[in-house]
Amino acid sequence: MSGLIKISPSILSADFSKLGNEVISLEKAGADYIHIDVMDGHFVPNLTIGPEVIKKLRPLTKKIFDVHLMISPVDNFVKEFANAGADIITFHPEATTDVSKTIKLIRDQNKQVGISLKPKSKIDLIQNYLKDIDLVLIMSVEPGFGGQKFMPEVLEKTKTIRDLINKQNLNVDVEIDGGINFENCAEAKNAGANILVSGSTVFKENKGDLKKNIEILRNN
Ligand code: DX5
Ligand code: ZN
Numbered sequence: 242m243s244g245l246i247k248i249s250p251s252i253l254s255a256d257f258s259k260l261g262n263e264v265i266s267l268e269k270a271g272a273d274y275i276h277i278d279v280m281d282g283h284f285v286p287n288l289t290i291g292p293e294v295i296k297k298l299r300p301l302t303k304k305i306f307d308v309h310l311m312i313s314p315v316d317n318f319v320k321e322f323a324n325a326g327a328d329i330i331t332f333h334p335e336a337t338t339d340v341s342k343t344i345k346l347i348r349d350q351n352k353q354v355g356i357s358l359k360p361k362s363k364i365d366l367i368q369n370y371l372k373d374i375d376l377v378l379i380m381s382v383e384p385g386f387g388g389q390k391f392m393p394e395v396l397e398k399t400k401t402i403r404d405l406i407n408k409q410n411l412n413v414d415v416e417i418d419g420g421i422n423f424e425n426c427a428e429a430k431n432a433g434a435n436i437l438v439s440g441s442t443v444f445k446e447n448k449g450d451l452k453k454n455i456e457i458l459r460n461n
Contacts, residue, residue, distance in 0.1 A: 247436045248455045249274035249307045249416065253289060254387045254440030264298050267443075270451035274307040274329070276418070276438045278387075279322070281312035284336055285385035292318070292325035299326030307438075309357065309418070311384045312336060316343055323350035331355030331378045331416075334366045344373050355416070359384060360392050364401055371411055377402050379434065382419030387440035391420030396432040403433025422446075426458045 250272045255263035264275055277295060282288035295306065308327035312318060313336030322330055330347045334356060337343040347354045356367045357378035367377065379399050382389035399417060406413045417429045418438035423446070426437055443454045 246459050247273035248459050249276040249438045250443040251276040251440035253278040254444040264301050268302045268304050271455050274305045276307045279310050284313040285311045287385045292321040295325040319346040323352050329353040331357050333357050360395050376414040378416045380419050391425050399432035
């Protein structure tokens with residue numbers, strides 16, 4: 242885990258009629274990662290983008306594509322998202338019958354591996370895999386939509402996971418995702434998150450001043 246706080250704006254809140262320009266603007270505004278929410282209308286009750294869109298966005302920026310797969314079954318799409326240009330591929334343990342197998346599928350594509358926990362999903366779903374992955378994505382909203390209210394009850398789980406990672410002396414990032422705003426970003430970091438995902442706060446606050454919003458989230 243790098244010492245610095247990273248901001249990974251979610252393009253789910255971007256203007257989909259000009260997604261390429263939005264990604265370029267995020268890079269110019271100082272985003273560390275680009276968070277790409279992939280939804281299949283099956284694992285979550287919403288449908289967003291697939292590998293073809295990511296393929297078109299890839300040449301526009303060198304920024305890390307932090308791809309959050311809210312799809313199931315996930316295994317058959319890992320290779321496609323890897324080839325499309327994902328750098329981090331994060332999946333939900335409930336979306337596979339064999340977490341180790343999915344981790345290996347992502348590793349075989351030389352991509353960073355993330356596992357995501359929904360607000361009500363327990364740590365024991367992932368704690369045996371911490372040594373095998375690069376990132377834990379803690380959902381602080383029920384997955385499926387941007388603009389939802391932050392669920393502070395996940396902060397306890399965030400602290401526990403950060404402690405488990407530190408105790409095992411692992412280099413695993415903790416990313417928090419959902420309802421992150423200027424009021425709760427500090428407590429998310431204090432709980433141990435070192436990467437903050439934000440969609441609506443980055444795109445909507447301060448009349449959509451991306452650079453200012455990213456800086457506030459990073460520095461507060
Ligand atoms: C929700 C997505 C989140 C969401 C974040 O299922 O995984 O990444 O887009 O958007 P905000 O920051 O608006 O909650
Ligand atoms: Zn997400």
